[in-house]
Amino acid sequence: MLADRAARPAARQAGAPDRPEARIFHHSFAADALSVRAALRAALARFMRQMTRDEAGTLELVLAEVLNNIVEHGYGDNGHGTITLSMVRDRRGLSCSVSDDGVELPADCLLHADTVQDLRPQPDHLPEGGFGWFLIRDLAEDLGYHRSNGRNLLAFRLPLKPLES
Amino acid sequence: MNLYAESVEGVLLVRVDEERLDAAIAIRFKDRMREVTAQPATRVVLDMSQVEFLDSSGLGAVVAVMKALAPRRKLELAGLxxxxxxxxxLTRMDSVFRIHADISDVTEEGIRNAG
Structure with a gap:
């Protein structure tokens, strides 16, 4: 905390009693695996002090699955694209939205976890993939999707332990 | 991709010296594992104690390595x-691997069996 204050004298002088800028993350980046890594690092760093280690691990996993799905399937062979990640911290958790200009998300990605239980990769079949959306559905809440003008918007919440204060 | 392999009492111990086993590195991990497991050993134990983050691509790569070693050789995991x-x-894939709490459990076991 001390280091953070020292590094931001301007913000301190401007007032901003609860430092609202620390509760919002907004970032656009290239749709490739290394840019996803950098975005995850930046997003985690922004909210790290407001989460437990376990919550941070869950957040990183959900975001990685969502973002890498866009890289691999949304843009796929197309190669180039941009992803925009926005996150807002409120009292109960993190509201996240992710937008991209890739192909439409298949409808079954959004089915309720109970509906697609049978499609869950079976460990004894030694699956090498297909885990991503199950992890997302297991860990995120209020998953919603909207597509308009060729643009995908995926929104979800990650519940977190309430903030002190 | 930093992997270090050593053979101890006939067990091939492979340490993943990476903080992340994710989509950015999964293919290289599979390729490097194919190289380091070329030497003979019936048991291959992957020391993952340095890996802080695994996503579904990393998990898929670990499963692929296991399948590439089968049926003659087994992949075990240590230090998750x-x-x-x-x-x-969450994926229940812990049910298909033998998982050791720590790599030292494997080496001690090997020494006991040898003694």
């Missing part, structure tokens, strides 16, 4: 950090 263990648990 909490976030990595969570992914194995």
């Amino acid at each position: 950090t909490p976030n990595v263990a969570k992914v194995f648990h």
Whole structure:
């Protein structure tokens, strides 16, 4: 905390009693695996002090699955694209939205976890993939999707332990 | 991709010296594992104690390595950090691997058996 204050004298002088800028993350980046890594690092760093280690691990996993799905399937062979990640911290958790200009998300990605239980990769079949959306559905809440003008918007919440204060 | 392999009492111990086993590195991990497991050993134990983050691509790569070693050789895991263990648990893939708490459990076991 001390280091953070020292590094931001301007913000301190401007007032901003609860430092609202620390509760919002907004970032656009290239749709490739290394840019996803950098975005995850930046997003985690922004909210790290407001989460437990376990919550941070869950957040990183959900975001990685969502973002890498866009890289691999949304843009796929197309190669180039941009992803925009926005996150807002409120009292109960993190509201996240992710937008991209890739192909439409298949409808079954959004089915309720109970509906697609049978499609869950079976460990004894030694699956090498297909885990991503199950992890997302297991860990995120209020998953919603909207597509308009060729643009995908995926929104979800990650519940977190309430903030002190 | 940093992997270090050594053979101890006939067990091939492979340490993943990476903080992340994710989509950015999964293919290289599979390729490097194919190289380092070229030497003979019936048991291959992957020391994941340095890996802080595993995503579904990393998990898929570990499963692919296991399948590439089968049926003659087994892939076991050791030293899963909490976030990595969570992914194995959520996907129930912890049921298909023999998982050791720590790599030293494997080496001690090997020495006991040899003695």
